[in-house]
Amino acid sequence: SQQGEEDPQALSIQEGENATMNCSYKTSINNLQWYRQNSGRGLVHLILIRSNEREKHSGRLRVTLDTSKKSSSLLITASRAADTASYFCATDERGGGSNYKLTFGKGTLLTVNP
Amino acid sequence: DTAVSQTPKYLVTQMGNDKSIKCEQNLGHDTMYWYKQDSKKFLKIMFSYNNKELIINETVPNRFSPKSPDKAHLNLHINSLELGDSAVYFCASSLSSGGGVPQHFGDGTRLSIL
Numbered sequence: 767s768q769q770g771e772e773d774p775q776a777l778s779i780q781e782g783e784n785a786t787m788n789c790s791y792k793t794s795i796n797n798l799q800w801y802r803q804n805s806g807r808g809l810v811h812l813i814l815i816r817s818n819e820r821e822k823h824s825g826r827l828r829v830t831l832d833t834s835k836k837s838s839s840l841l842i843t844a845s846r847a848a849d850t851a852s853y854f855c856a857t858d859e860r861g862g863g864s865n866y867k868l869t870f871g872k873g874t875l876l877t878v879n880p
Numbered sequence: 881d882t883a884v885s886q887t888p889k890y891l892v893t894q895m896g897n898d899k900s901i902k903c904e905q906n907l908g909h910d911t912m913y914w915y916k917q918d919s920k921k922f923l924k925i926m927f928s929y930n931n932k933e934l935i936i937n938e939t940v941p942n943r944f945s946p947k948s949p950d951k952a953h954l955n956l957h958i959n960s961l962e963l964g965d966s967a968v969y970f971c972a973s974s975l976s977s978g979g980g981v982p983q984h985f986g987d988g989t990r991l992s993i994l
Contacts, residue, residue: 796982807925808884808970810983816980852921858979861928861936866979870923 772855772874780879785842787874789855790835796858798831799868800840803852812840812853845878852876882958883907886971886986893961894994900957901989903971909984911935911977912954914946915970923970929954930977958991966993 770873773788789798799818801809815831815838821877822829828841842849861867886903893899903913913936914926928936929948943959954971971986 799982803921808972809989811982811984814980814982817936832988854923861977863935864971865928865930866940867925867928867936867976868983869925873921874972 772853772871774874775872776875776877778877778879779845781845781847783845783878785845785849785876787840787853787876789838789840789871791855791857792836793859795833798829798838799856800827800829800838800853801856801870803854803873805851809854821828829875842876845876847878847880850876850878884971884973884984884986886969886989888989889894889949889987890990890992890994892994895961895963897961898957898959899961899991900955900992901969901971903954903956904985905952905971905973905984907973907984909973909975910951910954911974911981912948912951912994913972913974913983914956915972915985917968918946919967927954927956928977961991961993966991 787794799814800812806814813824826843831838852875854870854873856870858866884905896958911930913928917923926940927946932948945957948954968988968990970988974981974983
């Protein structure tokens, strides 16, 4: 089943502006991760936020988590052309026993125009 | 040094053929994965191995057979290729199979079936 749903599907902004992407999920989670995928490349892990955390920062990235609304947001401040990529949220689901699998949303395609 | 490397990067072949994709990680991780990303960028897990043992097997046709000769390698063999198999296949690894663990991805193998 698809757990995360990103919103918007596509976002186009000017360099220097902030970009906000949202992710909603359906079932309770222990943590949520955000990944970036540049065109033609693999996914790169950006940040992980646990269910008992409300906000987390990493450089120009700020992630929030609202477990009551089952949603998370990723904010990229002072965007650069190099931030152009697809961004995915992912949640853990039990895959059997103590093993977990990641379920990814459909992603937000961010385009930062110079 | 490339952390997760998969070969080949591109694979173009005829329907009905059999092909293999190889993956190697030099991170010392215990867990490896195969994902399929379709043309709409939806990423779905196919298999997961922990220390050479299959731990997650999603609803994947029997034509797909993963093999892990050691915990640093996970290969994917596909028999009787079909048009619907056209996609990008990603290998990934993580420290463990538990939840809340970031995954490291290869750059993908783009499979095109003619």
